Amino acid sequence: MAPTLADPFSDSSALREFVINQGNGVKGLSELGLKALPKQYIQPLDERMCMTNVVPLESIPIIDMSNWEDPEVAKSICDAASKWGFFQIVNHDVPIEVLENVKDATYRFFSLPADVKNKYSKEHSSSNNVRFGTSFTPQTEKALEWKDYLSLFYVCEEEASALWPSICREQVLDYMKKSEVVIKQLLHVLMKGLNVNGIDETKESLLMGSMRTNLNYYPKCPNPELTVGVGRHSDISTLTILLQDEIGGLYVKNERDNWIHVPPIKGSLVINVGDALQILSNGRYRSVEHRVVANGSKNRISVPIFVNPRPGDMIGPLPELIANGEKPIYKQVLYSDYVKHFFRKAHDGKKTVEFAEL
Numbered sequence: 391m392a393p394t395l396a397d398p399f400s401d402s403s404a405l406r407e408f409v410i411n412q413g414n415g416v417k418g419l420s421e422l423g424l425k426a427l428p429k430q431y432i433q434p435l436d437e438r439m440c441m442t443n444v445v446p447l448e449s450i451p452i453i454d455m456s457n458w459e460d461p462e463v464a465k466s467i468c469d470a471a472s473k474w475g476f477f478q479i480v481n482h483d484v485p486i487e488v489l490e491n492v493k494d495a496t497y498r499f500f501s502l503p504a505d506v507k508n509k510y511s512k513e514h515s516s517s518n519n520v521r522f523g524t525s526f527t528p529q530t531e532k533a534l535e536w537k538d539y540l541s542l543f544y545v546c547e548e549e550a551s552a553l554w555p556s557i558c559r560e561q562v563l564d565y566m567k568k569s570e571v572v573i574k575q576l577l578h579v580l581m582k583g584l585n586v587n588g589i590d591e592t593k594e595s596l597l598m599g600s601m602r603t604n605l606n607y608y609p610k611c612p613n614p615e616l617t618v619g620v621g622r623h624s625d626i627s628t629l630t631i632l633l634q635d636e637i638g639g640l641y642v643k644n645e646r647d648n649w650i651h652v653p654p655i656k657g658s659l660v661i662n663v664g665d666a667l668q669i670l671s672n673g674r675y676r677s678v679e680h681r682v683v684a685n686g687s688k689n690r691i692s693v694p695i696f697v698n699p700r701p702g703d704m705i706g707p708l709p710e711l712i713a714n715g716e717k718p719i720y721k722q723v724l725y726s727d728y729v730k731h732f733f734r735k736a737h738d739g740k741k742t743v744e745f746a747e748l
Contacts, residue, residue: 399428413508415524415538417500420609420689427613433533437621439641439683445648450474452655456481458575467576468583468675475624475678476642476662478655483571486657489633492565495558496605496691499540502557510540510555519543520553536617536684540605562603566695569631569659573598573697576629576661584671586710597628597670599700606692608639611684619682619690624740626732627664627696634660637690643679665728665743666699669720672707679740701726705746720746 399405405428408414419428451470457463470477499507508514510522521541524534542554542562550563574589577597581589589597608619619639634640634654641649642662652660668677682692699705706722723746731745 399430402430405430409524410511411513413504413511413522415504415507415607416536416611417538417607417609418504420611424612427611427616431534431536431617432613433617433621437533437618438615439618439649439681443647443649444641445644445650448644448648448650450642450650450652450660451477452658453477453479454481455479455483455572455575458579464579464582467579471580471583471663471667471675473645473676474642475676476652476660476680478652478658478660479572480655480658482659483575484565484568484659488561488564488568489657489659491561492558492633492693493635493691495561496607496693499555499558499605500538500607500691502555507540517549517553519545519549520555533617535620536608536611536614537619537682538607538609541602542604543600543602558605562605562693565633565693566601566603569695572659573629573631573695580667580671580675584674584708584711585714586708596699596703596705597667598697599703600698602696602698604694604696606694608682608685608690608692610687610689612686614684614686617684619684620680622679622681624677624679624742625662625664625696626666626729626742627698628666628670629697630662630664631695631697632660632662633693635691637685637688639683639685639690640692641681641683649681664696664698665746666705666725668743669705669723669746670708672711672716673719674711677740677743699725701729719748721748 409419451466451474453466507522510520512521512523515521524538544550544566550559578589611617636654638651638654640652642652644650663675663677665677667675703725704722705725706720707718712718728745732742
């Protein structure tokens, strides 16, 4: 039942009940046709997107992957990972219909009734590996983010078949499987750029031993300039592979602390370095701050695959780098501790990586 008062959510417990406990999410709020943004979503001034800090004509690199082993292409990948931490790839090996199918599946999942989606919430899901939620960490945030999500941690095909929502399961699995080829190509090139030649089983498991896919839904928003879709943060992954729709709204911070829009390119994938790879590369590859703005007129979706070490792995500068005489700038940390540190606080830019600094 949607509240019907003139200002239905002046009481935070009413908002929490409707958005979180009943599983309506911000999609449910958006569909109420509110004329004003509920105060719980109004971000402090310094967290709102200031368009005067946006560089209109600058772009992250766009890399053609059709000859990914070409030394020039390899160099452009390593340069992008070092300088920008973000790049887009085109002519990669993930078929366009796989990307379209997973976008369609995302819309289908979020079109389900709230009580069906709510079966996958933290309170009701039969597994921590399947989670429907809203914002980032509502229990620790002073201001909420305008986003709903379904998060799917891949353990094995059997578990996915048993626990993932049937309305999107096959499409997400296909997207993950088909992306694996590209992930391995990128990691091969990035390791070679560090003079780490050959990725054996142990190293592969450290770089990409676990994967999580999120289906993100950013509904249209009243007063989008007062809130955020996702606040400033860097990812905690090795790499993130992002499929975005045609709406746009992702911004990346450049070296001069300005924000650059990542324009949607049909069929492309956005790649970014996560904190784990920054730590493993001893700072040679950079994970950078990024954010998503809210949109006042259109619903937006995105589907990131987070390619991670396994929870039980120790991450620190790769031994090959230290053997070559590099001074380590990070200590060895248990990856699951790093993840817990990230999720126990609100989004706060690049602060998470300080957890691993020497």
